[in-house]
Amino acid sequence: MSTVQKIKTQAPARSEAKTARQxxxxxxxxxxxxxxxxxxxxxxxxxxxxxxxxxxxxxxxxSWDLGIFTQLxxxxxDFRPPIVSIKGDGYNLxxxxxxxxxxxxxxFYRLFPSAYTLLVVQNVLxxxxxxxxxxxxxxxxxxxxxxxxxxxxxxxxxLQSAVDSQFHEIAFAVPLLALALSALxxxxxxxxxxxxxxxxxxxxxxxxxVFVIGLVMAWRARTAAGLWLSVWGVGWFVLxxxxxxxxxxxxxxxxxxxxxxxxxxxxxPASLFNADKVTTVLLLVVIxxxxxxxxxxxxxxxxxxxxxxxxxxxxxxGQEWQYSAVLMPVVFCAAIDAxxxxxxxxxxxxxxxxxxxxxLIAVVLTSQYAFEKLADPAKSFPLTTxxxxxxxxxxxxxxxxxxxxxSLMSYLADRTEVFWIGNKNxxxxxxxxxxxxRPGLAPNAIxxxxxxxxxxxxxxxVYADARYQVARKE
Numbered sequence: 001m002s003t004v005q006k007i008k009t010q011a012p013a014r015s016e017a018k019t020a021r022q023x024x025x026x027x028x029x030x031x032x033x034x035x036x037x038x039x040x041x042x043x044x045x046x047x048x049x050x051x052x053x054x055x056x057x058x059x060x061x062x063s064w065d066l067g068i069f070t071q072l073x074x075x076x077x078d079f080r081p082p083i084v085s086i087k088g089d090g091y092n093l094x095x096x097x098x099x100x101x102x103x104x105x106x107x108f109y110r111l112f113p114s115a116y117t118l119l120v121v122q123n124v125l126x127x128x129x130x131x132x133x134x135x136x137x138x139x140x141x142x143x144x145x146x147x148x149x150x151x152x153x154x155x156x157x158x159l160q161s162a163v164d165s166q167f168h169e170i171a172f173a174v175p176l177l178a179l180a181l182s183a184l185x186x187x188x189x190x191x192x193x194x195x196x197x198x199x200x201x202x203x204x205x206x207x208x209x210v211f212v213i214g215l216v217m218a219w220r221a222r223t224a225a226g227l228w229l230s231v232w233g234v235g236w237f238v239l240x241x242x243x244x245x246x247x248x249x250x251x252x253x254x255x256x257x258x259x260x261x262x263x264x265x266x267x268x269p270a271s272l273f274n275a276d277k278v279t280t281v282l283l284l285v286v287i288x289x290x291x292x293x294x295x296x297x298x299x300x301x302x303x304x305x306x307x308x309x310x311x312x313x314x315x316x317x318g319q320e321w322q323y324s325a326v327l328m329p330v331v332f333c334a335a336i337d338a339x340x341x342x343x344x345x346x347x348x349x350x351x352x353x354x355x356x357x358x359x360l361i362a363v364v365l366t367s368q369y370a371f372e373k374l375a376d377p378a379k380s381f382p383l384t385t386x387x388x389x390x391x392x393x394x395x396x397x398x399x400x401x402x403x404x405x406x407s408l409m410s411y412l413a414d415r416t417e418v419f420w421i422g423n424k425n426x427x428x429x430x431x432x433x434x435x436x437x438r439p440g441l442a443p444n445a446i447x448x449x450x451x452x453x454x455x456x457x458x459x460x461x462v463y464a465d466a467r468y469q470v471a472r473k474e
Contacts, residue, residue: 033138036147041131044154048123048163051374055166056116058381059389059408066166067409067418068093069102070115074414076106077113086409086420088250095248096255098240099169101201115167115410122171126162126325130154132178133332136185140340142348145355152358153332156287157369158324164370165322166410173202173326180213181297181333185340189221193229200236204245204254207237208303209326216296260310276317277309283319284331287365289357292331294338300330319369385467392432392468400429403450407434407468427454430462432470439466447471 054060064086072082072093082093082102094100109117133153138146153159162170180195196213199206210233218226241254249255284301285293292298304326308316316323335358339351366372373380389408396402398415405421412418412432419425421433431450435441442448446469447459463470 033135036138037131037134040134040150041127044130045127052119054377054381062165064406066115067413069167070413073105073109076103077110086418088423092248098204101172113414118167122167125171125175129175129178132182136182137336145351148355148359152362155362156328157365158328160370162322162325168322169203170325178329204240205307207233212300288331288335291335291338295334297334297337301327388465388467395463395470396430402430403428404432427457429473435469436467
């Protein structure tokens, strides 16, 4: 056979071998822990986003917080300090909570100036934490067990409540915690230090969480790096609560210090065993099928539980709002740690059983939390007020000042200057209020009430129906 014939014969063989290697690499990549984790994260993002979209299009607003953070993002996008008029005329939101990391919202809001953008960003961040936890679980425990734990985490009641509560600064803390604890369990100490250290720029109380992460790292790594992380966390907690927040707060104090009622707890220790508090603690254990109890990482939940349970405000004690979202990566990483390190839990079948149990618990608990609403969206997110809401919004032009309640606050924040009715505000150009809870109200009632709040002004009604009234200052 000539040399030319040999080359012609060998060429197809080499091509087939190359194709086979490429297909093999593609198959390996598709079945890699990161790919499977990415799939779980992508599905989680879709679920979270469907829920948020249903909320948004049905004008379902949980609180004034989405409007507040929309004004913050708008200010940052315009290269201004976060002056948030919803909190008060000229109020700098960095005097409320210390969250400079929220400046990262600016480029996204500048591209898509809407409160809904913040919901999408939060869903991306929460889904990113799912990818991190899922990747760790699948890599350390195998595909099936790891995927089960990942689904359990994605559906955990803390994350469901965060999505339901709409945007809050803890959206940034959840993936940072997942990254820090994942790196810690992988003994990537430098990465764990870096990710954990950023938490102090999300919210002031997380400095104490960083303190405990540092202690756990020091114990596991047997190096001083963890202790330095603890010093970093405590240092920023003291700096923010004693210096930065009082300097920027109108009352020259840390606004939430009075809520830490230590004296009340000492005088009534039984208050620590309030039903809501006990239920929250039990559910943290239950969602991991008790596995978190076998890992010291669970100690990281203590600072968050401490400030919540020391408060006199019942809203902090339960599971409804966003406050438990930061606990989810902690207890699930603790569960993964327990399955990896405890010999009594090392059996393959037992791991599979426990992983499946965690997933089933999350699915069952979903019937008691936010995502249960997805079973009947027409009932949970009715569209009966959409036309009225749109008409009321259309009655308010862009660029004006508006005093309002929380009903349509988030929909106004991107195109007007919004003030909340509960504060002492300058006279606005428009007022808009939900009057559905006041049947039989005269069409000009809101205008008359505005004139009483702002003596010397005159308001005329420009829109009124059974749901909303809008008035303009003459």
